[in-house]
Amino acid sequence: MWSAGFRPFFLGAAAWAAIAVPVWLAAYVHGYALRSMPAIFWHGHEMVYGFAMAAVAGFLLTAIPNWTGRLPVRGLPLALLALLWLAGRIAMLVPGAALLDLAFPAALIVVVARELIAGRNWRNLPMLAALALLFAGNLLFHLGIYAGLRLGIATLLMLIALVGGRIVPSFTRNWLAKSRTGAALPAPEGWLDRAALLITLAALGSWVVADLTWPLALAGTGLGLRLSRWRGLATVREPLLFILHVGYAWLALGLILLSLEVPSALHALTVGAVGTMTLAVMTRASLGHSGRALVADAVTRAIYVLITLAALLRVLSPLAGAQTVLVTSLAGLAWSAAFATFALHYGRFLLAAQRSGVKSATGSS
Numbered sequence: 630m631w632s633a634g635f636r637p638f639f640l641g642a643a644a645w646a647a648i649a650v651p652v653w654l655a656a657y658v659h660g661y662a663l664r665s666m667p668a669i670f671w672h673g674h675e676m677v678y679g680f681a682m683a684a685v686a687g688f689l690l691t692a693i694p695n696w697t698g699r700l701p702v703r704g705l706p707l708a709l710l711a712l713l714w715l716a717g718r719i720a721m722l723v724p725g726a727a728l729l730d731l732a733f734p735a736a737l738i739v740v741v742a743r744e745l746i747a748g749r750n751w752r753n754l755p756m757l758a759a760l761a762l763l764f765a766g767n768l769l770f771h772l773g774i775y776a777g778l779r780l781g782i783a784t785l786l787m788l789i790a791l792v793g794g795r796i797v798p799s800f801t802r803n804w805l806a807k808s809r810t811g812a813a814l815p816a817p818e819g820w821l822d823r824a825a826l827l828i829t830l831a832a833l834g835s836w837v838v839a840d841l842t843w844p845l846a847l848a849g850t851g852l853g854l855r856l857s858r859w860r861g862l863a864t865v866r867e868p869l870l871f872i873l874h875v876g877y878a879w880l881a882l883g884l885i886l887l888s889l890e891v892p893s894a895l896h897a898l899t900v901g902a903v904g905t906m907t908l909a910v911m912t913r914a915s916l917g918h919s920g921r922a923l924v925a926d927a928v929t930r931a932i933y934v935l936i937t938l939a940a941l942l943r944v945l946s947p948l949a950g951a952q953t954v955l956v957t958s959l960a961g962l963a964w965s966a967a968f969a970t971f972a973l974h975y976g977r978f979l980l981a982a983q984r985s986g987v988k989s990a991t992g993s994s
Contacts, residue, residue, distance in 0.1 A: 649672070797874060939960050
């Protein structure tokens with residue numbers, strides 16, 4: 630359990646995602662407050678700074694040893710980090726415990742900074758900046774400035790744009806080359822990719838600071854053009870790969886919908902992009918780093934169907950009229966089922982001893 634960061638944090642992220650949404654749904658349906666605040670704000674905080682923050686921690690603590698060549702954070706230090714994250718979840722149900730919730734992201738920044746600097750891995754210092762922004766957004770939230778949620782969401786979306794832009798074409802290229810189907814390989818990184826990322830960074834920044842939405846259309850279009858060059862349709866028969874393309878597609882689509890001020894656009898980005906990409910990375914990394922074959926079994930495919938259903942239902946829920954609460958509840962149940970299924974099915978791998986012959990599933994770039 631404490632041999633690698635993906636084990637406790639992927640399991641914790643999935644379990645909390647499965648639990649927290651039904652808690653919010655009960656409060657939403659019956660009009661309850663959570664931790665002396667409107668339930669919608671508690672829900673937003675726990676999805677961004679509870680669930681997603683744990684997934685980010687699991688990814689970084691697993692990828693950094695590949696980036697730096699250093700030994701992973703493990704044992705007691707890893708257990709203490711996980712305990713701080715769990716304490717934060719408890720704190721969010723107890724009034725007056727904000728500082729405890731901030732302890733985990735602060736500690737994670739220190740650990741990641743130490744590893745990147747000691748390993749002289751300057752290329753991935755933007756990951757440290759992303760953690761700092763997540764800490765700042767969480768702090769703003771606890772100061773009563775709920776725009777901190779928007780900062781957190783924007784940071785997660787930028788991470789998907791950046792990290793997804795590395796791993797999706799890389800994994801696709803490797804798979805297509807090995808499959809020998811003769812299909813064209815993803816286009817190499819070029820000026821279009823760099824321009825799309827810069828536009829996305831500027832657009833998300835303008836959305837957070839000035840509530841401007843029209844630049845998001847340019848960002849979504851740019852990311853969509855990137856995605857179109859990665860040969861996603863050629864990976865349909867390989868679910869572990871295709872779901873990565875689906876997650877990135879939600880990011881591009883969600884930004885365009887948000888620029889058009891579609892009511893459900895934010896959930897196209899959170900449930901669609903963040904939820905799908907998180908499960909895509911967690912399933913792949915859990916298999917690869919536990920020494921198992923990178924093959925999507927029937928349960929894994931069901932997880933992907935459930936998260937896609939959750940995203941579609943949540944995006945369409947404002948169109949349901951009098952049945953909006955019902956459709957929103959069904960979306961929440963599909964979300965919880967996806968993550969509960971991951972926790973139950975992949976929990977066996979996360980808690981078991983590592984098999985030999987492990988290959989990197991998070992990339993070495």
